[in-house]
Each structure stands twice: as structure tokens, then as C-alpha cells.
Amino acid sequence: MKDAMPAVCIDRADFDSVIKALAGDGYNVVGPVLREGAIIYDEISGVSDLPEGWGDEQEAGTYRTVKRNDKALFGHNSGQQAWKKFLYPSRERLWSAQGDNAEFKIEPNAETPPKYAFVGVHACDLRAIEIQDIVFMNPETADPRYGKRREGAFIVAVNCAQSAKTCFCAAMGTGPRAESGFDLSLTEIIEANAHYFVATVGSARGETLMQKIKSRPATDADLQAAATRTENAQKQQVRSLDREGVKELLFSSYSDAHWDKIAERCLSCANCTMVCPTCFCSKTEDTTDLSGNHADRWRLWDSCFTVDFSYIHGGSIRKQVASRYRQWMTHKLASWIDQFGTSGCVGCGRCITWCPVGIDITEEAKVFREEKMDPRLRGDDEVVKGTKQ
Ligand code: SF4
Ligand code: SF4
Incomplete structure (x- = not known):
């Protein structure tokens, strides 16, 4: 990719166009949704499907969604589902066998894997996807269906502005800010009179998408506001794991x-x-x-x-x-x-x-x-x- 596009800001009012543009490009857009008291991942068709104003409280053995006192679209942490449910489905046909009296044929699963756009991937989950890539895209043990889904996937990362009490990504060196591996990364900023996203492009695909989205250049104050959000998320982490040895x-x-x-x-x-x-x-x-x-x-x-x-x-x-x-x-x-x-x-x-x-x-x-x-x-x-x- 040529020189990275400088960070820009997308107003909350224009954020729907990101989801619509991805859908218009043929992606199956998946993001967080509030369903039966939990925030899970499912297909979304617009911003109205996102869990606006909902967060979560987590502890060992405990999860509950809670109403926030703002209208954050991504004010939650990881729920019980991970993106592997799309890239590596829990049940998948590998092949079929058809026989008649004369012969017996084996046909590999030829269904075309969906082309996904994941909206709202946290930094820890981005790293988890990269780890599953090592397992499923390793030439010796490659899973071609995983590879097709993964290569086609557009990733919109969201930097965490809050941590759950069970998060310890900072100790594992995986978050709370996504540094690479995304097409577009967002930090949601909510202030007294403003609600917007600081967006960083991470790939040529991300840059092409951003050409369709109304945005303005990010100022130093916007970048500082974004950095403060992830720093706060890191400070909130009460658990840690010493990786040394x-x-x-x-x-x-x-x-x-x-x-x-x-x-x-x-x-x-x-x-x-x-x-x-x-x-x-x-x-x-x-x-x-x-x-x-x-x-x-x-x-x-x-x-x-x-x-x-x-x-x-x-x-x-x-x-x-x-x-x-x-x-x-x-x-x-x-x-x-x-x-x-x-x-x-x-x-x-x-x-x-x-x-x-x-x-x-x-x-x-x-x-x-x-x-x-x-x-x-x-x-x-x-x-x-x-x-x-
Ligand atoms: S979640 Fe894991 S560690 Fe906890 S009871 Fe079940 S198997 Fe054991
Ligand atoms: S904390 Fe570590 S072991 Fe536990 S679910 Fe997350 S990645 Fe897996």
C-alpha cells in the first residue's frame, strides 16, 4: 500500500453509510447486536441494529448487559461469541458421498463461502483471528474453506474505550488498541456535544471504502481523544497474567x-x-x-x-x-x-x-x-x- 491515509473523523450521523457501503460492495455485514440479554454477533443492515446505549458487566462466572448513560454503539466488551463462529463454523459439511449400485462418488463441499465484513472487532479478537490463521492457513494443515472466508473478510476494528473486569489484553500484549490486521479501525468518541469516530485506514480496501464515506481530517485533539479512550480502557484492567517464563x-x-x-x-x-x-x-x-x-x-x-x-x-x-x-x-x-x-x-x-x-x-x-x-x-x-x- 502507498503512504497510509491520514486519520479521519466520521460523524455518528454518517456512520450508517459505512455499513451500507460494505453491504453495497457485496459483503455479508456482521456486527454486535443485543439479543436475549447478551451482546452477540449477527448480520446487521444498518446502525439501528447495533446495541446503542448498551454495555456489559462481567466478573468470573457473571455476565449481564447494562444500560449506559450515553448512546455508544460499541460500549461493550467481548461477549460469549467470537468471530470464529463465522470463519470456522461450529458445524460444517466437509464432503458428501453419493452411491448407486454401480459406483460411489465423493464430492467435496462446493458451497461458496460467504464474503464477510466484520464490524466491531476488538484488538484481542483481531489477534485471535491471526492465531487461527496460523492454524488453518498453514500450508501443511491448510483448511481451504477457512482460507477463502478469511481472505475475503473485511475487518472494521474498534478500539476499546472500556474494559470488563475479566479483560487482560494489556498483559497479553494484544490490546486494547488494534495496531494492525484491519482494513479500517475506529475509536468511538462521545463528548458533551459530539459523537464521532476517529478512523484509521489499514489497507487499500479500507482506503477504497473510505472514499465513499463522508469524513473530515482528524485534528491533533481528535487523535488525543482517541488515545485517551484506549489508555483509560487499559487502566481499568484489574486482571493480569505474567507471561515471563x-x-x-x-x-x-x-x-x-x-x-x-x-x-x-x-x-x-x-x-x-x-x-x-x-x-x-x-x-x-x-x-x-x-x-x-x-x-x-x-x-x-x-x-x-x-x-x-x-x-x-x-x-x-x-x-x-x-x-x-x-x-x-x-x-x-x-x-x-x-x-x-x-x-x-x-x-x-x-x-x-x-x-x-x-x-x-x-x-x-x-x-x-x-x-x-x-x-x-x-x-x-x-x-x-x-x-x-
Ligand atoms: S468452563 Fe472450563 S474451567 Fe470452567 S467448569 Fe467448565 S470446563 Fe471447567
Ligand atoms: S482469556 Fe485466553 S484462554 Fe480465556 S477465552 Fe480468552 S483467549 Fe481463550
């Missing part, structure tokens, strides 16, 4: 008794993996029709918290809840780094909010760190030596 910490905690302590609370419900924007485990299922001549193979989201997930020839590898939680947390924060060159956690906080018993990955990481610093806390007499199954 966390991989070695968890690898060396393999036989720690604390896994059993966590397992006393963990329901193995898999919520944490379903809501996590980077989790990608799946299983396959075959269905056949009554004639026996047609079959479909489906890919469905799965979770390392199910017993069946580790079933190999006659039994499951991870029979105990402790071993399943250990697998999840160690993969997220440690072995993911060896596998994909990055942490598997972006600090969105979803797994904390949506855990029905409020298990908190940041608190559990702290326990392991404190135990390593003070061996008296290790409870070594309780440590189960060898592999928990």
Missing part, C-alpha cells in the same frame, strides 16, 4: 497437586473452550440418509474437556478432570508457543466470565507461580507423582 512454569508443574484443587471445582463443561476465540479442536461425524445411498461427513467443534476427545484405541488418555484442565491451560499458555510460535491466549477474559464456577486462568497461573517461588505452598506430600489420567 509461563511456558517453563507450566511444563514444570505437570505433577503439581494444584491441578486436583482446580478439578474439585471444574465441571468439565467445556464452556471455556467453546467461548475461547483461539480454541480450534474439532471432531468428525458421518450421517447417512435412510436409503443408504447418501452420506455426509461433518466437522463439529469439540473440546479437550470431553472424555471422548482423547479416546485412542480402547480408552481415553485423559480420564480425570484434573488432566483435562491441565491439558487446556498448558496448551493455551505453554505448548501453543512451541506449536505455533505464539501464546494461545489473547486475554479476552471470556473463559473467566463464562465458566459457571468462575475458574480464572489468571488466578490459576498465579498459584503455580507463587508455589514455585515458595516451595512450602507446593503441598508436595499431596503431589501425585507420575501421569494423571
Whole structure:
């Protein structure tokens, strides 16, 4: 791309034209909507579909939408859904098989994937999408349908002006400001007599879109107002995770008794993996029709918290809840780094909010760190030596 276009401002009154222009360019526009007491992602046709004036309150095991005292369009944090539901659907046909008496044919899924525009992608989720790209667009394990959806997707990032109590993106180095990976990024500014967005273009596609949108050049005061919003969001973060040496910490905690302590609370419900924007485990299922001549193979989201997930020839590898939680947390924060060159956690906080018993990955990481610093806390007499199954 040639020299980056300078930042501009889009008035709230003109923001509808961004959604309409994306729809006019053939995108399936998706953004936050208020639905049954939660802010989720769904198709939108205009600004009136956005959750104007709604925010959320989150804590470990708690989520509720709350009315704000302004008319912010993006005054919320991450809800229970992530953009992976569009790029990597929870149920997808991989191929179909058709047979008759003479032959049996396998046809790959030839449906054209939708061309999405995502409006309102937070910085942590932008990083989560990039992490899933490493998994699904790696030449050795590429998923062509993910690749098509991803390459076609237009991303409108929104820099957070507030954090939930469960957010810790600042500690993970992923937010609250989006630095790259978007076509357009916005910071929503609401003042006594003004409501507008400071917009930064991140790609040639974004620049082409902005040529259709009424805007004015951003002043230094506008840029400062935008920076202050994200700084405030960062200051509001009450949780953090020390990334320094966390991989070695968890690898060396393999036989720690604390896994059993966590397992006393963990329901193995898999919520944490379903809501996590980077989790990608799946299983396959075959269905056949009554004639026996047609079959479909489906890919469905799965979770390392199910017993069946580790079933190999006659039994499951991870029979105990402790071993399943250990697998999840160690993969997220440690072995993911060896596998994909990055942490598997972006600090969105979803797994904390949506855990029905409020298990908190940041608190559990702290326990392991404190135990390593003070061996008296290790409870070594309780440590189960060898592999928990
Ligand atoms: S940590 Fe929480 S959300 Fe995850 S499986 Fe256990 S109970 Fe469910
Ligand atoms: S592990 Fe938890 S905080 Fe980290 S990315 Fe997944 S859901 Fe978000």
C-alpha cells in the first residue's frame, strides 16, 4: 500500500453509510447486536441494529448487559461469541458421498463461502483471528474453506474505550488498541456535544471504502481523544497474567497437586473452550440418509474437556478432570508457543466470565507461580507423582 491515509473523523450521523457501503460492495455485514440479554454477533443492515446505549458487566462466572448513560454503539466488551463462529463454523459439511449400485462418488463441499465484513472487532479478537490463521492457513494443515472466508473478510476494528473486569489484553500484549490486521479501525468518541469516530485506514480496501464515506481530517485533539479512550480502557484492567517464563512454569508443574484443587471445582463443561476465540479442536461425524445411498461427513467443534476427545484405541488418555484442565491451560499458555510460535491466549477474559464456577486462568497461573517461588505452598506430600489420567 502507498503512504497510509491520514486519520479521519466520521460523524455518528454518517456512520450508517459505512455499513451500507460494505453491504453495497457485496459483503455479508456482521456486527454486535443485543439479543436475549447478551451482546452477540449477527448480520446487521444498518446502525439501528447495533446495541446503542448498551454495555456489559462481567466478573468470573457473571455476565449481564447494562444500560449506559450515553448512546455508544460499541460500549461493550467481548461477549460469549467470537468471530470464529463465522470463519470456522461450529458445524460444517466437509464432503458428501453419493452411491448407486454401480459406483460411489465423493464430492467435496462446493458451497461458496460467504464474503464477510466484520464490524466491531476488538484488538484481542483481531489477534485471535491471526492465531487461527496460523492454524488453518498453514500450508501443511491448510483448511481451504477457512482460507477463502478469511481472505475475503473485511475487518472494521474498534478500539476499546472500556474494559470488563475479566479483560487482560494489556498483559497479553494484544490490546486494547488494534495496531494492525484491519482494513479500517475506529475509536468511538462521545463528548458533551459530539459523537464521532476517529478512523484509521489499514489497507487499500479500507482506503477504497473510505472514499465513499463522508469524513473530515482528524485534528491533533481528535487523535488525543482517541488515545485517551484506549489508555483509560487499559487502566481499568484489574486482571493480569505474567507471561515471563509461563511456558517453563507450566511444563514444570505437570505433577503439581494444584491441578486436583482446580478439578474439585471444574465441571468439565467445556464452556471455556467453546467461548475461547483461539480454541480450534474439532471432531468428525458421518450421517447417512435412510436409503443408504447418501452420506455426509461433518466437522463439529469439540473440546479437550470431553472424555471422548482423547479416546485412542480402547480408552481415553485423559480420564480425570484434573488432566483435562491441565491439558487446556498448558496448551493455551505453554505448548501453543512451541506449536505455533505464539501464546494461545489473547486475554479476552471470556473463559473467566463464562465458566459457571468462575475458574480464572489468571488466578490459576498465579498459584503455580507463587508455589514455585515458595516451595512450602507446593503441598508436595499431596503431589501425585507420575501421569494423571
Ligand atoms: S474451567 Fe470452567 S468452563 Fe472450563 S470446563 Fe471447567 S467448569 Fe467448565
Ligand atoms: S484462554 Fe480465556 S482469556 Fe485466553 S483467549 Fe481463550 S477465552 Fe480468552
